[in-house]
Amino acid sequence: MRPDLDRAKLFTRRAVVVGAAQLAAFGALVVRLWQLQVRDGARYAELARDNRVAIRFLAPPRGRIFDRRGRPLAVNVPTYRVRLVRERAPDLDTTLARLARILPLPPRRLAEVRRQALARRPFVPVTIRDDLSWEELARIAVHLPELPGLLLESALLRDYPHGPVLAHILGYVGPVAKEDLRRDPDPLLRLPEFRIGKTGLERTYDRRLRGRAGRVEVEVNAVGREIRAISRDEGEAGEDLEISLDLELQRFCFDRLARERAAAAVVLDAVTGAVLASASIPGYDPRPFTNGIDARTWRQLVGNPLHPLVDKCIQGQYPPGSTFKMVTAIAALEAGLVSPGYEVFCPGYLDLGNTRFHCWKRGGHGRIALVQALAQSCDVYFYDLARRVGIDALAATARRFGIGERFGVDLPGERSGLMPTRAWKRRRFGRPWQKGETLIAGIGQGFVLATPLQLAVMTARLCNGGRAVRPWFVRDRFPEAADPTGRSWPSLELPRAGLEAVLRGMYETVNGRLGTARASRLDLPGIAMAGKTGTSQVRRITRKERLTGAYREEKPWEERDHALFVCYAPFEAPRYVVAVVVEHGGSGARTAAPIARDIMRRTLEIDPAETGVLTAALARGKDRG
Amino acid sequence: MTPHARIRPLRLDLGEKLRALNWALVLLVPILGLVGYLVLYSAAGGAHAPWAWRHAVRLAVGTLVMLAVALTDVRLVYRFAYPVFALCLLALMAVDIAGTLSKGAQRWLDLGPVRLQPSEVTKVALVLALARYFHGLRIEEVGRPSALLAPLGMIGLPAVLVLGQPDLGTAVMLVAVGGTVLFLAGVRIWKFLLAGAAVAAALPVIWANLRDYQRERVLTFLDPERDPLGAGYHILQSYIALGSGGVWGRGLLGGTQAQLDFLPEKQTDFAFALLAEETGFVGAVLLLSLYATMVFIAFAVALRCEHHFGRLLAAGLAVNLALYVTINVGMVAGLLPVVGVPLPFVSYGGTAMFASLLGLGLVLCVDVHRRVPLPRHPGDPPA
CATH class of the missing domain: 3.40.710.10 (DD-peptidase/beta-lactamase superfamily)
Structure with missing residues (x-):
């Protein structure tokens, strides 16, 4: 049984070497942690407190589509929406209840917003309603001090002023689908509000119309509120298209x-x-498609003989x-x-x-x-x-x-x-x-x-x-x-x-x-x-x-x-x-x-x-x- | 010294096994699991969903599996070492094929409700297969170059398969763990030096074959300020998280880096950064000492085991565990490039947790059966 004894001895010797190496590695980790946390801790704490750079992507305006004489066929119109940030609302239910009094919202929608707000990650806003009219916007703006947690935002919404006349040609844009994300690595697609060309020319020329994502670096304070923009890269607006139609x-x-x-x-x-x-x-x-069409309208369109x-x-x-x-x-x-x-x-x-x-x-x-x-x-x-x-x-x-x-x-x-x-x-x-x-x-x-x-x-x-x-x-x-x-x-x-x-x-x-x-x-x-x-x-x-x-x-x-x-x-x-x-x-x-x-x-x-x-x-x- | 000086029981009954169980090692599992639970609870912004409760359930189920493995006869483990390893290789190939079909990086095997990441289990299976191999080899045989062909293949094949997924971290770990087992088995030091030189020579080739994002990670590791808002962003945010934790930490749920989403992957690979931010240097070192205790208990198990298979198995698994912790913490603390290695028992992820517990179960099994005679070759008299 000498061989086994030999190899057991060799194993023990070498195991001590390996164990020592591991001990050394753990020691190195502790030293490194001491450097970062104890020696330089104060500096990093300050960095964490004051200089918080967050990156937000900006959706560039989508290229417009014109007819052969320069008449607009697909355009972007500014729209206002009201959103909710759960962390800034001390009392979510009170805020929502007050909002419901000045903005007609079905109870189902309110429940949905509440559910989303609780499920989302902190400080990610939930859209309560898009496409506010001027009057609604003004009403909310006046009451905003009593509505903590609410946010009024403007955004560009795709619009097709000629509706059905050009629907088959222009197609429409819609929310990004999972398959789109897999095919296309453009960071723009990850923006929750981004719209992608689904059919028609909007789809064929989507890359050209889309433009390049802009980027803002914003400073965020200790509770996640944006203080100011540090740098802003507007990206590139999408290319305008002139098409052959009259x-x-x-x-x-x-x-x-x-x-x-x-x-x-x-x-x-x-x-x-x-x-x-x-x-x-x-x-x-095509207009209802922009924000994701509801199932009933969709069924009617598909089922129409x-x-x-x-x-x-x-x-x-x-x-x-x-x-x-x-x-x-x-x-x-x-x-x-x-x-x-x-x-x-x-x-x-x-x-x-x-x-x-x-x-x-x-x-x-x-x-x-x-x-x-x-x-x-x-x-x-x-x-x-x-x-x-x-x-x-x-x-x-x-x-x-x-x-x-x-x-x-x-x-x-x-x-x-x-x-x-x-x-x-x-x-x-x-x-x-x-x-x-x-x-x-x-x-x-x-x-x-x-x-x-x-x-x-x-x-x-x-x-x-x-x-x-x-x-x-x-x-x-x-x-x-x-x-x-x-x-x-x-x-x-x-x-x-x-x-x-x-x-x-x-x-x-x-x-x-x-x-x-x-x-x-x-x-x-x-x-x-x-x-x-x-x-x-x-x-x-x-x-x-x-x-x-x-x-x-x-x-x-x-x-x-x-x-x-x-x-x-x-x-x-x-x-x-x-x-x-x-x-x-x-x-x-x-x-x-x-x-x-x-x-x-x-x-x-x-x-x-x-x-x-x-x-x-x-x-x-x-x-x- | 006579070979049969003591009476060695060939079969242990359940009571004996339970008494022989290394309860210190068993007890460390729920303690580390609790740390993981708190980290994941905090990562979700103070919620049991979506990670913490699943983590707890997995831990409970995994612990049962671990105990079952611990009580399995070591001879059974010995006999099934190669088949288990072969199964892992097949699963790795299946993942590669599935990845090719879906035209993307893939580390998962979709089995209906369960998604399996075979590369995690492969690390354990590799140690198992190598221990089995060297158990059957006399010390003189280990010195022969031809005897090294098989173990090098056992290490190289899964490493190449994993690299194709592409998963650099796991490939490096497979090579490191396999190399350590070879070292413990008695392979000459100059051979390691030779291998090291060969790797150094091959580095340019490896570099040329890395994916863009992998190169980016290595470059970023070498110089995090290179692109502070791109790839270096994660590392920098991780530094800030660690550093701002200070000595005592900012309290559970108090870490702004983690809670405000500055920290990437905080429920998986960067879980340690969250812990270090919220519990400080003290908490981080405490966690490291828990791991160190676990590793050294496993080493002690190896040293007092009376058969070579058990020695190599326990020591190899100890090294595996230590590597997980070292690479993960080293990555979070900026000592190593970001390679995507989870922190055992703490990071969220089912297969990694299962693999860790499986490894621990094997260590326990070795300890329970440390005196069970294992023949060098089937049919040989007990060694």
Whole structure:
């Protein structure tokens, strides 16, 4: 047993060394404590008593948002609030009871404040009420000496003076959520009163609008009361944003659409891609969100079947219907399969195998070529083109016009729509593509889905000579947007003669003798508009309904067709694009076209791009007169 | 001297165990726990919620666990030393993986209602595994370099895992505690000097791999005035708290540094600063002497133990406890960088408390079973 004895002896020796080292370490700690507490104690006691530096972060004012002419859209308004510091109220209940006498406060709120005040850390104020009126502020200020513990403070509150008109675009700010804190280390987010962009442009450009946190070092006395600020770093105010919208036009669109139940309209500058107006009906009021919306209002908004919180311009996906026919035409012309003079005989239907595909016009259009096929929206003509092109080539062309693509517009939640292909269908349903589905896609029905913004971009890319503009609200979103001539956008290399025929077809749609939108001609002298109607089925027409003609009768709202219209003007020098979708509006020509016409007229009058086209036309008219 | 001069009982009954229990050591636990209760009561501004009462409950439950461990047969402890250590390593890896998945620093293992911090328990398990290893080694074998590979791995693996969390304080403690056990087991001094030189050479590499905030802490330690309102702020406020406590302190709940929130983390890592502010030099030194008593009782247990496993285990755990206190107080008093090591039995935190009590339970267990024969290898005649 010698080995164990040996190692026990060695252990004892070394344990004494370790023990001595520990004793020395403890001794060093005691010496250090003696230095700090006994020798220098007086000095530190003085530091503790007199020189207490506390750091408070300051929220910088959030950047404002203006429209293209500098009109304020999102601003900060000073607001007054009353807060409570428990430690300064000798008798919490008396203070609260007195306050309740001069400021109407529900008993539930009082109990809540009381609970918060007791639960919070010392000297952290509890907000009793935000947004005091001038009168309330004055009343509390007068009684402040009898209300120990209360604090009146001013702060900047985000305000959206135009409410629902711009709610979908601007979005709103709201209290910081836990996920935000995890993602973002900015100390600003830890301020209890800080508000972060939750949706819309407020969210996309939150970092720019937010600014940099300021910092004050304040001296605090022995009971925690702030004596004076030692140094103050104001931080940097958030950056102001100027966006592409025209407030007046936006309001007009919103009001014009408001006669419908659910609708969307987009006005685009076809040359630059600037979004001039983007309205979605119904809207909602963003203001209650700023302080955290109450559960009941929230449930009402979410539960509303018309989806007021959804921006239908970028999130509403609709079958584009006949507004898609331009794309089918371009696809066929591009592939060199047909020329603009190509004629089809329309007997009112087209048979494929043993399925019959109907034209909207029962008796058929007879012999018809491209321009009139567009103007009169002959379905058979485009069934024929689509069948020749095939779905994959059709999809490739559609994607270049933006159908099924996200543009990267500066709003969160942009949807992509849908442009089907063979591969997509196999992936999605595990079944092969049917030839008949190509025909249906050729008239913008079936699987095809597009957002109103995509329809506007599609029209812009047609009428601006085939340049792939992308939509934006803030100019530096895309490098190409900085070019006012629009020539920086890449060209789609469209066939010139074919494109001209398609645009002629859109002209005839609005201005031709047989055009489907003839009733919605522009009544401005010397300026013509071109466009295309679309009526997209929500529900397939059954054979029985077709035979009895029942599909023409009044249907319940949810089953009525969506009404669509896309247009641009002036025809000779295209600049403005309007796309309108009225959910369950019945008919593109009857419902959507007049709205789009009114919006287009107003756009030309306001002339946000300053083309001077209307003044010139009026002057020409006078000369002649 | 004959090997079996005394009759050694192979099995003790409960009464014998309870009589053999080191009651002085047991009694120190509620005394330190009470100090912790008062500190946490004060940290909450004079309230039992949210920390103090939970602390008390944990202490009560933990004490029962400690006593249960103390009465467990040391041979059982010996047998399960490696499995327990392996379990700890697995838990550490799980934390690292969870941390990678959530893309952030993570030291917790979320087990539904309980959040476990495996790095705390690992320190105890490391001592356990090392004691088990060296128990089975003859003194000549300890001298062989190859015999050091396994214990170096036992220390290095958890240290690297913990560093990845990243938790510098725990990594340093693991290395320090493990190194001390190696020293006690008889590893030659020149080998430690060699290791020290290697570490010195590796310092630049370690520095390059530290996270920004860790570097900031080291720099701040070296010069607290560097950024008095940034990272140095905590240290400075801690100084002021200690200093303003003076000789007798400012009274419970009377410390403005703590009560007005100038003191950071006052319920966890800076709890000692609160105590020193409110009870002064006298209170601080009294608390230190309580810890010192605890450490030296554990050392005495090691010295009178008759098997090597118990000696190394008790001494290693004593060092572990002493390191906790030294690092924490040294950090609060500005002798060491801020590394986030809690003060045993006082700082708020469930796993640290549980680990401390587990360690103490093992020391008690060694003491109860100090004469129980432990074979060097399974099957060997009792040593």
